[in-house]
Each structure stands twice: as C-alpha cells, then as structure tokens.
Amino acid sequence: MSRAGIVPRILESWWAPGRVVRSLRGMPDRALIVVLMAAMLVFLVAQAPGHARDAQLMPEVPLGARMGGALLAVMFMMPLLAYGVAALVSGLSRLTPWPVAPQDSRLALFWALLAVAPAMLLAGLTAGLVGPGPALGLTRAVAGLGFLVIWGAGLRALAGNR
Numbered sequence: 001m002s003r004a005g006i007v008p009r010i011l012e013s014w015w016a017p018g019r020v021v022r023s024l025r026g027m028p029d030r031a032l033i034v035v036l037m038a039a040m041l042v043f044l045v046a047q048a049p050g051h052a053r054d055a056q057l058m059p060e061v062p063l064g065a066r067m068g069g070a071l072l073a074v075m076f077m078m079p080l081l082a083y084g085v086a087a088l089v090s091g092l093s094r095l096t097p098w099p100v101a102p103q104d105s106r107l108a109l110f111w112a113l114l115a116v117a118p119a120m121l122l123a124g125l126t127a128g129l130v131g132p133g134p135a136l137g138l139t140r141a142v143a144g145l146g147f148l149v150i151w152g153a154g155l156r157a158l159a160g161n162r
Contacts, residue, residue: 010115013112014115014146017112017154018154018156018157021107021111021150021153021154022157024111025158032106033079035110035114036113037075037079038114038117039110039113039117040075040078040079042117042121043074044070044071044075045124047127048128049124049127049128050124050128051063051067052128053127053129053131054066082109082110082113086102086106087105089109089155090104093105093155098156100155100159104155104158104159108154108158112147115146115147116146119142119143122142123136123140123143126139
C-alpha cells in the first residue's frame, strides 16, 4: 500500500511504479497540472548547474540568457508537449486491446515526469560539477530509463479494466 505524501510516493515509484500510479487514479485535472508543473520546475532547477558551467566556459552567452531560454522551453513548451503526448498515447491505445482513458494517460505521464525529478537533479548536478563524460551519460541514462519504466508501468496499471 502506498504511503501518503509526495516524497514517499516518488521514492516508491522507483520499485513499484504501477502500484503508486494505480493508487493515484482519479486525481482531478487541477491536481494533475500541479504534478506536471512541479516536475517542470524541478527540471528547470536541475538545468541551472549545467548552464552555469557552460556560461563560465563560454561567456558569450550569459547565464541569464541560458536560463531564460530554459524557462521558456521547460515551463511553457514542455507542458504543451506533455499534454499532446498524453493525448496521442490515449488515442493510439484505443487501437489496442488495452485502451487508456485520456485522464489516466495524463496521470501516468505526468507522474513519471515527477518521479524522475530526483534523477534529473542528480544529472543536473553532474552536468555542473563534472561536465560532459561517462558520469553525465550514466546519470542521464538512469533518468531516461527510469522515466520510461515508470511511465510504461503506469500505463500498464491503468490500461483496460484492471
């Protein structure tokens, strides 16, 4: 059984993602947008160390400009893209024996984004402190694979009449 609270659920999502997402089923749309925007805010913060490093190494583009571009991309463009991907996945799932309702598709995607936020923070710190290399590749791979596994398990847990 999932423990109450966001942080314990985020941690539990790394070993029992389907159970966590199933326990969140029925979350209202206003709460889903909060989940999405919280994830995007963490993603924005996670980019700061890498942008600061790049601004030091290549001062022709200042940190403010880099973070302004990241703000536009992460806080405005990514949520629109996330809603589009969730709608596309829900629509395509109707062609399979395991349809996913639009709200369930949004829940699985938005929760997966929030659940990988700690891994994104680690990748951001690695980008800022270590820079390009195997460590950065590994932390980004862990975040990407974690996202795919949590999203897939969430979709599977919410698909059909389970």
